[in-house]
Amino acid sequence: MGSEKSLRSQKERTFIEEARRAQIVTCAIEVISEFGYRKASLVRIAERAGVSKGVILYHFTGKGEVIETALGQIYAALGARFEQELADHPDVRSTLAAYIRALVGYMRDNPTHVRVIAEAATYDGGSAEAGDSFDPGDAGARWRSLADLLRAGQAAGEFRDFDARVLAQAIGGAIDAVIAGWLEEPDTDLTEAGEQLVTTFDRALVAVPPTTDSGSTPCQ
């Protein structure tokens, strides 16, 4: 009976279907990156793909799925990069540096993804009755792994005493802001800015102040 369609949509996809989905997602990312979520309508995405609006609704259940897929793809790529670049570091300190460099590097290499990620936090999606609705946007979890990393550093005695949750937010927000600033002035050297962040938070977190003398947490 009708199981064919539902089966296919869950198991095997046509070449065309897969290609179109990929194309549409890519176009969606581009359009969002260029115009922001607010003006990223289905028609816009469709016309960038050189296709009718109905095509999107044919391959996706709705706008929500498009954005979900796009975000999922981006986060997957980002996660892969993290997994690759955060391995094999002798101490937490250098792992944190690698974390910052990985995030900054990813955005440098995928500038189209920046705005998508950034606005995803804010973007509501219009929950409840009508329209969109795709993602609660668990911004609380966004820096959770970073907080865990910081706690590991504290446990290892590499980092001083602080609220890991707060500092994860701070570091994450700092990186975001620097990247956002780079988007507005693309001529600036993002890599160099990343190094500034590395130095800054290294000095800020390391247990023994980066000098020769004794430790002792200063203020507070």
Next chain:
Amino acid sequence: MGSEKSLRSQKERTFIEEARRAQIVTCAIEVISEFGYRKASLVRIAERAGVSKGVILYHFTGKGEVIETALGQIYAALGARFEQELADHPDVRSTLAAYIRALVGYMRDNPTHVRVIAEAATYDGGSAEAGDSFDPGDAGARWRSLADLLRAGQAAGEFRDFDARVLAQAIGGAIDAVIAGWLEEPDTDLTEAGEQLVTTFDRALVAVPPTTDSGSTPCQ
């Protein structure tokens, strides 16, 4: 001739007009704070004010002016607080601490303003032909005064060498993120989180690592 209306709208305003404008702006801030810009429609704002939508368009030229006014009001209040709390500090170091405390304190005292400011950066307003259009949102200038402060600290020999523009973005972004995190979990202690930021950036920026020796006022 028709100069009466235009004169009055520029010079003297009725008590009622002034009151309504204030009320509408307040309601707009509340609605934006509660639902975000996306869902902050004129009807929503109007019905919160217990009034018909037309009233807003009667007292304001359009939605744009409402939001402009709201943002102006918020920035004015924020600026006033800065002017008050950033005065009379012996060194740049403590001024920076005061800066962080002022920003955090303002948001703690005016939680409704947080989201309005935060989303204002992102929010497009839908420029060009149709609809809104109110504010280019000069995010580049947002941390300019902070950058100047940092540079002053460097000139005074209090701060180490770094890119003041980048670090202003970083500090600003860090504060923003911590505040945003507090909005999501209002039970956390924002003041304490602010102190964490003060300590963090003090350690990160001060030229001589903050040890016990020598003069140099520590925190605050």
Next chain:
DNA sequence: CATACTTCTGACCGTGGGGTCAGAAAAAAG
């Protein structure tokens, strides 16, 4: 009470959004 002005309402308009659908066009299968 009448007049004139301010303030407000409710119906209305145009636009643009997401989503549906019948049927054209294109591919695959026979």
Next chain:
DNA sequence: CTTTTTTCTGACCCCACGGTCAGAAGTATG
């Protein structure tokens, strides 16, 4: 060359939005 299935289009629906407008309601001032 048919038949069948996949893919696509264009017209259409409904709704929310911002904005306009004629006229009601209110409020002074004669």
